[in-house]
Amino acid sequence: MKNMHADSILKPGRNCLGISGVDSTGIIFDGRDYYRAFYECALRAERTIIISGWQFDSNVKLVRGADADGASATGFLDFLKSLCDKKPDLKVYILAWDYHLIFFMEREWTQNSTFSSAHERIFFRFDHRHAFAASQHQKFVVIDGHIAFAGGMDICDGRWDDRSHTADNPLRVDSGGRAYGAYHDLQSYHTGPVVAKLMELFKKSWKDSTGGEELTFPAMAGEDVFHGVEFGSPIHAKAVAISRTQARSLFRIKRPVREIRRLYTDAILSAKEFIYIENQYFTSYAIYRAIVRKMKSSQAGFQIVIVLPKKEGTLLERIHTGISQNRMLNSLKRVARRRRHRIGIYYPASVAKGGVEAPVYIHSKLMLIDEHFLTLGSANTTNRSMGLDTELNVSWEATGDGARAISRSLLNIRTELLTEHTGAHSQAEIKRLGKTKDLVAHLESVADRPSGKLRRLKAKRPNIL
CATH class of the missing domain: 3.30.870.10 (Endonuclease Chain A)
Structure with missing residues (x-):
């Protein structure tokens, strides 16, 4: 398993509070x-x-x-x-x-x-x-x-x-x-x-x-x-980083803390082949711009997978996030087509009695970059989480002597997540989900199966009423 990242993403004082042993x-x-x-x-x-x-x-x-x-x-x-x-x-x-x-x-x-x-x-x-x-x-x-x-x-x-x-x-x-x-x-x-x-x-x-x-x-x-x-x-790592978001206030801090925003953008721009995101929302302009920039600077064939809920949970969420999320997702698709990249945007669902679809609500907040970097925490990919709300993320990076073991751990986590979302059972299918090459094309074929759990998320103007 090759390490394609020569430079470390995690930089204390910029995109994390610090890196601590585990x-x-x-x-x-x-x-x-x-x-x-x-x-x-x-x-x-x-x-x-x-x-x-x-x-x-x-x-x-x-x-x-x-x-x-x-x-x-x-x-x-x-x-x-x-x-x-x-x-x-x-x-x-x-x-x-x-x-x-x-x-x-x-x-x-x-x-x-x-x-x-x-x-x-x-x-x-x-x-x-x-x-x-x-x-x-x-x-x-x-x-x-x-x-x-x-x-x-x-x-x-x-x-x-x-x-x-x-x-x-x-x-x-x-x-x-x-x-x-x-x-x-x-x-x-x-x-x-x-x-x-x-x-x-x-x-x-x-x-x-x-x-x-x-x-x-x-x-x-x-x-x-x-x-x-x-x-x-x-995760077979010896260290983990802590990153925060905290807005300036009269009670606590005079300078805003935006480590998580920098963490996401730095990690996205470092990607070589693949970005995997799970989140409750996708409305952060900073993250959207970073992905667009990454696609425009990459050779054809870059891959992106985004897993989101089928729809926002409440009327208030539809009003505040639905329109901007759909605009961003459609824009990402257009850029990917022009630059000959592959982007897959999905939601998982089960089937209830009578064949009725029962979507799985996605509340996780995770991003994986290649098999090199993973961040997980409370921060949504929204403008609020990147600059206003008080948030906490932890991150792992495959660096140093243990880089290969960490990479294997991160790949295993990605495979486990996709196995859960697709409902894969056979060892051959699970093994295929663990391969990065042409993964989006494979997931698109999985989403075509009428009995499959993974479904394409169609970005459209939401009916908030």
């Missing part, structure tokens, strides 16, 4: 596996659990079906309460976005008191000290200073699903027992020195949001019970 790291696919991993790790917690998120629901079930066998408490808040009852030194800190009124009907109305009154060692805060009209969108967890999770997943209703994404799943219900559609998302896990960096970011956010309250976390004595732990698809 003992183990990798990707967790979808809500079932992430919630189960969080549940299992939290059971081992002794001193601290810290959680930062955009949204929480107190009653969301963390483990379901066979995964819940032997579990005494499966609801999120009940689980945290049971841990604190059993472990006298354990403290839980939860930092949530103090949401705008337009989200009022989607939130628990008395969440602050619900969490804060649950136990004397569960501390809940709303974060409202950010730039005007911005949101706290970072989604990460740290347990006992030894293991961390970061990515696109909140612990809330409507996120749990397994990797099959079937049209009908009796376990895929919210805390009120209402069924919802198939849902795809991604989270990362990390052990080692990078965990301390994430703890420092949480302490800073907590201090800013509370007007000066300093958190101190006790050092863990004894054996690290998370050492060497692996979930999902491991």
